[in-house]
Amino acid sequence: MAKRDFYEVLGVARGASADEIKKAYRKKAKELHPDRNSDNPNAEAQFKEVNAAYEALKDPDKKAAYDRFGHAAFEGGMGGGPRPGGPGFGGGGDFASAFSNVFDDLFGDFMGGGPGGRQRATRGSDLRYNLRIKLEDAYRGLQKTINVPGSVACDICSGTGAAGGAEPATCPTCSGMGKVRAQQGFFTVERTCPTCGGMGQIIKNPCKACGGAGRVEKDRALSVNIPPGVETGTRIRLAGEGEAGLRGGPPGDLYIFIEVADHPIFERDGVTLFCRVPVSLTTAALGGEIEVPTIDGGRSRVKVPEGSQSGKQMRLRGKGIPALRGGGHGDLLIELAVETPVNLTARQKELLREFEELSEENNPEGSSFFRKVKSFWEGMKS
Template sequence: MSKRDYYDVLGATKGASADELKKAYRKKAKELHPDRNADNPEAESQFKEVNEAYEVLKDADKKAAYDRYGHAAFEGGMGGGPRPGGGGMHGNADFASAFSDVFDDLFGDFMGGQRGGRQRAARGDDLRYNLRVTLEEAYNGIQKTINVPTSVQCGSCNGSGAEGGAEPVQCPTCSGMGKVRATQGFFTVERTCPTCSGLGQIIKNPCRTCSGAGRVQRERALSVNIPAGVETGTRIRLGGEGEAGMRGGPPGDLYIFVEVTPHKIFEREGRELHCRVPVSMTVAALGGDIEVPTIDGGRSRVKIPSGSQSGRQMRLRGKGMPGLRQPGHGDMFIELAVETPVNLTSRQKELLKEFESLAEDNNPESTSFFKSVKNFWDSMKG
């Protein structure tokens, strides 16, 4: 039986580029993969045929020979091209190799593109540090020193993991590739090398200080600049201040998460501050001046209009919080809480009763409310 043209097998034209051939190959390989064609007894042989065609056409020299001589380029001792239909152990090995190749081609990029290559020295882990600051510190900004328990580079071996700083040697199990392959029937399974854990290198004489890890546990003191305007949830990244990498690998990063503690006087909403200020019934009724604190430690004089009610707000412009790395400040809002007097003396009670008897239209809100209540009751009776 004569062989089909390799370009026809892939569904590609003769002048197709390497990228076009690869795209056509992937499409056919997915379409004819035996796992997707359990009901098609020809799928396995067609799958092998596709792999045979691509094995030739993806190689520039073999492709040139095929374009000139066709299948004859690999017959009669001219090239030793792949044989798709071989039986026995050789046929299984060919199929296993083909399956491994198509698996790598189809999923290699998704899995990280490390086909056949060893891993680099492992990067250190990122660290998280929760830092609490007061509202005053968030207002002004502050320089803080924090102690971070972390892994640092071993000073005895300079991070190499080998005694005396000696260089690691190539792993004999994987020959420095970091991975080993095992063929099981139709499948070739690739695993991380158990001897070197994927690094491709081993240490003959591990460092006694760090036991070959290249890093040791230690607490570090770091100076951190907390900018003005930070809020709860603000994240500050310190590059390279995380855990040291394994065997000389790059360090991770340190992420500082800021929490601003609640304040006894001020309540924060973004760049705005709110302050609830109690005032006496007399001041609220007659009006007057009061002093209120500001977050910068100063004082502001506020004029209370006569007849002020609880919940009334007044704005102090520019007395709020600064924006994080932004110019200007927010505003501060004063909310009045009119306080009812307690522990009255007999004389005070007499004066209040006298005031109540003389009151006419002094309580517009209550007058309006009870008028509405009366109208409601009247409507219910009707």
């Protein structure tokens, strides 16, 4: 029986691109898989035919030979390449061998198959360091030395993991692939090579200092520059200061997460600071000046207007936190808290009662509130 044209088998034109051929092959392979066609006795043969066609057309050299000579290119001396149905195509062998090729093409990208899927030198892990600082440090910035536990490249073997500068050898179990395959029925299962741990290489004479890992545990002292304006949650990245890579791989990064501690005097909201300052009853009533602290360690005098109430805010411009990436400073908001005197003497109480009798018209907020209350009660009665 004459062999069908490979392009016809895949359902593509002769001028189809490599991507079009691959896409058509995947579609056909799924459609004709015997597991999906248990009622079709020809499914396995058709599946092998599709596999053979793709094996010929996916390779540029084989495709060029087939375009010129047809099926004769793979038979009897016309190029010496594998023929459909022969060992090179997996068509003449068992069905599992054919399906192994399908598995590679359909799932190789996800499983990391093929020589490009292995990693001989592995990048080191990233590290996280939590740093707690004062609000004053967040205001002015800080240069701080921190101790970071982790791994560094082994000095003895220069990070290669091999003693005496020897080169790692190709793993004999996986032939450098880093993965091994086991046949289970129709399926080929791919696993990490147990001999080399997926590295693709083994070290016959490992370095005694690091045991062949290429890195050793060691604490490091790092100087960190904390810029002005940082706040809780700010993340600072130090490239290359994380864990050392495995067998000469690149190091990871170190991420410093900032936490700004609460302050006993100031509260912060972005670049704005708040400070609640108590004032005496007489100062609030008569007016005057108070002295307030600022985050830079200085002090400022603030004028309290006559008749100030609790909660009144006054703004000191430029006395807040600097913006992290420039743009000036925020403001400091002073909030007045009018204090009620306690532990009064008899004379003080007498004076306050006398003051109360003379102050009926001196409490505008209270008078306004009780007028509203009176109106509310009258409304409820009606």
